[in-house]
Amino acid sequence: MKVLGYLLQKEFIQIFRDKSILAMMFVMPTVQLILIPLAMNFDVKNIDIVMVDNDHSSLSQQLISKIGASGYFRYVHAEPSYKKALSHIENGNADLAMEIPAGFERNLVREGIQKLSLSVDGINGTKAALGAAYLNAVIAGFNKTLSLNITGITQQTAAQPVIDITFSNWYNPLGEYKYYIVPGVLVLLLTLIGGFISALNIVKEQELGTIEQINVTPVKKWEFIVGKMVPFWVIGMIVFTLGLIVSWVVYGILPGGNIEVLYSFAAIYLIALLGFGLLISTYSDNQLQAMFIAYFFMLIFMLMSGLFTSVESMPAWARMIANLTPITHFIKVVRMIVLKGSGFADIRTEFIYMILFAVVLNGWAIWNYKKTN
Amino acid sequence: MKAVTLKNIVKTYDEGKVLAVDDISLEIDKGELFGLIGPDGAGKTSIFRILTTLLLADKGTASVDGFDVVKDYVSIRERIGYMPGKFSLYQDLTVKENLHFFATLFDTTIQENYELIKDIYDQIKPFNNRRAGKLSGGMKQKLALCCALIHKPEVLFLDEPTTGVDAVSRREFWEMLKRLKQQGITILVSTPYMDEAILCERIALIQHGRLMSVDTPQNIIAAYPVKLYAVKADNLYTLLSDLRKSEQVESSFAFGEYLHVTLTSGDISNASELKKHIAAQGHTNIEVEEMAPTIEDSFIRLTNENQNRNPLHKFNNR
Numbered sequence: 001m002k003v004l005g006y007l008l009q010k011e012f013i014q015i016f017r018d019k020s021i022l023a024m025m026f027v028m029p030t031v032q033l034i035l036i037p038l039a040m041n042f043d044v045k046n047i048d049i050v051m052v053d054n055d056h057s058s059l060s061q062q063l064i065s066k067i068g069a070s071g072y073f074r075y076v077h078a079e080p081s082y083k084k085a086l087s088h089i090e091n092g093n094a095d096l097a098m099e100i101p102a103g104f105e106r107n108l109v110r111e112g113i114q115k116l117s118l119s120v121d122g123i124n125g126t127k128a129a130l131g132a133a134y135l136n137a138v139i140a141g142f143n144k145t146l147s148l149n150i151t152g153i154t155q156q157t158a159a160q161p162v163i164d165i166t167f168s169n170w171y172n173p174l175g176e177y178k179y180y181i182v183p184g185v186l187v188l189l190l191t192l193i194g195g196f197i198s199a200l201n202i203v204k205e206q207e208l209g210t211i212e213q214i215n216v217t218p219v220k221k222w223e224f225i226v227g228k229m230v231p232f233w234v235i236g237m238i239v240f241t242l243g244l245i246v247s248w249v250v251y252g253i254l255p256g257g258n259i260e261v262l263y264s265f266a267a268i269y270l271i272a273l274l275g276f277g278l279l280i281s282t283y284s285d286n287q288l289q290a291m292f293i294a295y296f297f298m299l300i301f302m303l304m305s306g307l308f309t310s311v312e313s314m315p316a317w318a319r320m321i322a323n324l325t326p327i328t329h330f331i332k333v334v335r336m337i338v339l340k341g342s343g344f345a346d347i348r349t350e351f352i353y354m355i356l357f358a359v360v361l362n363g364w365a366i367w368n369y370k371k372t373n
Numbered sequence: 374m375k376a377v378t379l380k381n382i383v384k385t386y387d388e389g390k391v392l393a394v395d396d397i398s399l400e401i402d403k404g405e406l407f408g409l410i411g412p413d414g415a416g417k418t419s420i421f422r423i424l425t426t427l428l429l430a431d432k433g434t435a436s437v438d439g440f441d442v443v444k445d446y447v448s449i450r451e452r453i454g455y456m457p458g459k460f461s462l463y464q465d466l467t468v469k470e471n472l473h474f475f476a477t478l479f480d481t482t483i484q485e486n487y488e489l490i491k492d493i494y495d496q497i498k499p500f501n502n503r504r505a506g507k508l509s510g511g512m513k514q515k516l517a518l519c520c521a522l523i524h525k526p527e528v529l530f531l532d533e534p535t536t537g538v539d540a541v542s543r544r545e546f547w548e549m550l551k552r553l554k555q556q557g558i559t560i561l562v563s564t565p566y567m568d569e570a571i572l573c574e575r576i577a578l579i580q581h582g583r584l585m586s587v588d589t590p591q592n593i594i595a596a597y598p599v600k601l602y603a604v605k606a607d608n609l610y611t612l613l614s615d616l617r618k619s620e621q622v623e624s625s626f627a628f629g630e631y632l633h634v635t636l637t638s639g640d641i642s643n644a645s646e647l648k649k650h651i652a653a654q655g656h657t658n659i660e661v662e663e664m665a666p667t668i669e670d671s672f673i674r675l676t677n678e679n680q681n682r683n684p685l686h687k688f689n690n691r
Contacts, residue, residue, distance in 0.1 A: 006477040010466070017465050209461035213520075216425050216455040217478040218447060 003219055007227030015231055025197065029189040029239050033246045037181045040308075044072070047131040050085040050094040051078045057105035059146075066142050067098075072134045086119060095121045096131050108146070171339045182251050183334040184307040186243040191301065191327050193239050194270050196294050198232045198277030203290040206281070221370060229274045236270040237263075256341030262334070265347065268354045269330045275361030276326075282368040301327045326357040374439050376528050376559035377401040377424060382433035384419050384582075393419040394430070395582035401561060401575075406554045408573030409563040410668070416582035417563040418458060421532045424561070425455045438527045451479070454521035458533040460513045464506030468497055468516055471505050472523060479524035486525045489556060493549055494519050511542035518549070522558075529553065531562040535569065547572045567669035578672050585675040590668055597666040597674065599623070602647055603631040606656040615654045626673060633670055 016022060049067070053060050067073050076094050079085040088094040097119040108114040118135060120128045172179045205211040214224060240263075247253045255262055277294070284290040304314070304322040311322045311332075322328045329350045336342040344351070377400070384394040394416045401407045409417050422428035424437055426446035434441065440448045462471045472494075476483050487494075493515050500508060505516060514534060521529060531550075535543045547569065550560055562573065570576045570590050577587040586593055604625075606612045613632055616625040623635045634647070641647050648661040 002480070003478060006474065010463070010470075010474050013470060014463065014465050208464065209457060209459045210463055212427060212457055213455070213461045213475075214478075215427055216450055216453065217475070218450045219478055 004223045004227055007219070007223060008230055011227060011231045015235070021197070025193055025235055025239065026242065029193065029243055030246055032189060033182070033185055033243055034250055036185045037178050037251065040177075040181050040185075044127050044130040044134075047073050047096060047127065047134070048076045048094040049073045049131075049135075050076055050088045050097045052080070052082050052085045052097065052099040053078065054102040055100050055104035059105040059108060060100045063100070063139070063142050067135065067138050070134065070138050072131075082117070082119075089119060089121045092121075095124070095127055096135065098135070178251050179253060179339055180335070181307075182247045182253055183338045184305075184331050186240070186247060187305075187327060187331045187334050188302060188307060189243060190236055190240050190266070190270070191273060191298065191330075194232060194236045194273035195277050195280075195298060196291075197235075198229065198274045199280040199284075199290045199294045200287050201232070202228055202278060202281035203284055203287050207286045221366075225278065225366060225369070229271075229278070232274055232277075233267075233270050236273075237267065240266050240270075253338060255338045257337035258343050261344045261347065262337045265330070265333050265337075265351060265354065268351070268358055269326060272326045272354060272358035272361050275358060275363075275365050279361055279365035279368065282365055301325045304328065305331050307331055326354060326361075329353050329357075374403070375400045375436075376403045376405065377407075377435075377437050377561060379420070379424075379435045380433050382420070382423060382430045382435055384416075384423060384428070384430050389431075393582050394423070396433075397579075397582070397584055398433075399577060399584065399587065401559065403559055404554065404557050406550060406560045406572075406574045407562070408570055408576040409561065409579055410565075410567065410570045410576050410672070411563075411579035412565055415579045417579060418532055419582075420579075421455075421530050421561075421563060425453060425530055426450060451524075452527045454524070454526035454529045456517045456521045456529075456531045456534055458536060460505075460517060462505050462513075462517055462520060465504055467502050467504055468508070469501045471516060472519055475520040476523045481524050483523065486523055489525055489553075490519045490522050492552060493522075510538055511545075514538055514542070514546065515549075518546075522553070526558065528559045528561065531560065533563055533565065535564060535566065543569070567667065567672060570668040576668075578668075578675060580672075580676050580679065583679065585679055586671070593671050594666055594668060597671055599635045601664055601666045601670060602634045602636075602644060603628075603660075603662045603664045604634050604647070604651065605631050605658075605660040606651065607658045608656065612651070612656055615656070616651075619650070619654075621650060624674070624677065628669070633664075635674075 051064060053064065068075060073096075077085070077088055079088070082097070082099050085094075085097040085099065089097055099117040099119075101115065101117070104114055116139065118132060120132050122128045205214070244255065276297075280290050280293050280297075284293055300321075304311075304318065304325060305327040306322065307327075311319055311328060314322060333342075333347045333350045336347060340346075379397055379399045382394055382397045383392075385392050397416075397420065409420065411417055419428065423430050423435055424442060426442050426449050429443065434443075436442060437449045438452050440446075440452070442449060463474070466474065472483055476485075497508070497512050497515050497519070500512065505513065508516065518531075518534070521531075535546055538546065543566075550562065550572075554560055564570070573590065575587065575589050576593065578585045578593070586596075588596070604612070604616070609627070609630070609632065613625060613627060616622045616632065616634060621636055621639045621641050623637045625632050625634045627633075636642075636647070641650055644661045644663050648659050651659050651661070
């Protein structure tokens with residue numbers, strides 16, 4: 001145990017000596033936690049729209065002003081023909097083109113039915129889909145008010161029964177994206193710190209040959225490994241705390257659930273992750289290799305973790321892979337505890353999963369580490 | 374009890390494709406300054422790594438200070454000091470931190486064995502707070518030696534300690550080794566420099582993973598079987614190729630500004646006859662002198678004899 005103390009002392013001296021890495025470990029999460037949620041805002045605003053009004057009637061004017069009033073759209077141009085409007089989409093100046101046909105008002109009043117044409121730039125899929133959906137909603141709203149005006153003239157539309165749906169978002173009443181993304185980003189940063197830096201650090205000893213010098217001393221393998229893991233575990237927990245403080249100060253997000261449960265889950269997650277870092281380092285000979293292997297897995301972990309997209313909507317095989325990565329479970333649990341206020345009973349399954357991850361990853365890493373030496 | 378013994382040690386790499394150590398047996402006495410002399414790739418480092426318990430041999434047994442390298446590796450690690458060929462201390466720790474760290478790993482302190490490292494440590498003490506990575510080559514090597522000695526090892530393994538170190542530092546280093554030997558530490562040192570062989574008490578010449586000769590450097594030189602001549606002329610290159618073509622010449626190698634030449638048991642039997650023979654080939658400004666062989670001459674001769682015996686390595690050196 002005394003030797004472990006000396007190893008830890010040495011590790012901390014080294015960590016605090018490398019000022020740039022130290023700064024990266026604390027500044028990176030803070031800055032990224034502030035920047036990424038702002039950038040990763042899926043609430044689409046400022047959809048550029050081009051109008052082609054061939055009718056110039058009071059109804060078409062009403063529709064146009066209603067679209068403008070919704071706050072999601074920005075008129076870039078009004079063009080006399082569809083062809084000219086499309087050129088704005090081709091140039092990338094507009095996302096949507098809407099054409100109101102001639103005789104819009106007349107046909108609507110006389111026949112109670114009219115068609116509109118929407119052309120959507122599909123390159124930015126999210127913006128296009130949401131833009132079209134918003135516009136549809138606006139037009140649907142317009143339709144409703146319209147039917148009131150013309151009920152007297154055309155009886156058949158009033159006869160339709162209408163189911164009016166009202167809904168409320170639980171745990172995130174305003175449906176704001178930041179509540180969804182901030183806990184996820186927090187997990188992501190912890191993963192980067194824990195996984196990358198631990199993998200690189202151990203390989204560095206191998207690359208510089210210092211591990212050789214340690215191996216000829218009576219230091220035991222477990223002492224060396226624990227000596228490597230403890231400092232990064234401590235740093236990981238500090239980064240996690242820092243992240244929680246940032247999300248409270250900047251986004252006003254306070255964990256709704258039990259903070260002890262959150263921390264104990266984070267503690268086990270970090271052990272699993274450090275085991276993963278150790279595993280990578282046992283399979284690589286130098287820092288570049290370790291970096292690439294770690295990057296490869298981190299990218300898969302990130303994209304499949306449910307941070308950006310819902311795990312439930314993935315195909316079955318992808319869902320299986322996602323469930324085999326620890327980060328998926330941690331993101332789920334952090335969201336549950338922070339947003340939903342879940343307690344230990346709610347996350348027990350995930351907790352057991354995480355302990356399994358920690359045991360398997362560390363066991364595998366230590367087994368492989370012994371084999372190579 | 375011997376300090377180090379190796380019995381029929383074999384080590385291969387790449388699943389047996391590369392033979393690094395080929396059936397080596399060796400014994401080193403306590404308190405000896407023993408040199409393992411051979412070129413790069415001869416198998417020196419593999420032997421060191423087997424003895425320092427970093428590598429498992431394929432076959433054979435080895436022991437250090439009476440402990441088996443496989444069974445009692447823990448006991449060995451407490452009793453040896455190892456200085457690898459590549460500087461492998463922590464570059465981001467200072468001189469003092471490195472020394473303190475390695476002392477604590479052996480559950481000792483710098484003060485406890487200060488006497489042992491005093492001579493060497495005094496030279497780097499002014500740089501106590503400098504990071505090891507920022508030291509010069511010679512100082513790094515002194516620090517590495519201090520760290521290997523700080524727990525007062527029974528056997529000291531130095532793998533190519535003087536490679537990449539300047540001539541003055543090399544000489545100083547060998548002085549230090551001699552003083553350490555007086556303290557009763559067994560020292561096993563490897564080097565590719567033949568001129569350092571003479572500074573060891575006993576040496577083993579190693580090539581292609583095989584020991585060619587194990588003896589004192591003096592005995593190895595004395596065992597050189599034929600007369601050796603140092604030859605020089607204006608055009609050294611044509612002289613070398615002429616000599617290699619000559620029926621009378623057994624071997625001829627360039628050594629700095631001279632060629633070292635041995636003769637077949639033919640007509641020529643002394644320096645002046647050889648000079649005449651060379652003059653007949655049209656060379657000018659010829660110098661020929663009989664000389665005492667060096668370890669390097671012995672090494673080359675032994676290498677060639679081994680290669681001629683082993684048809685796999687055969688090549689014509691004439």
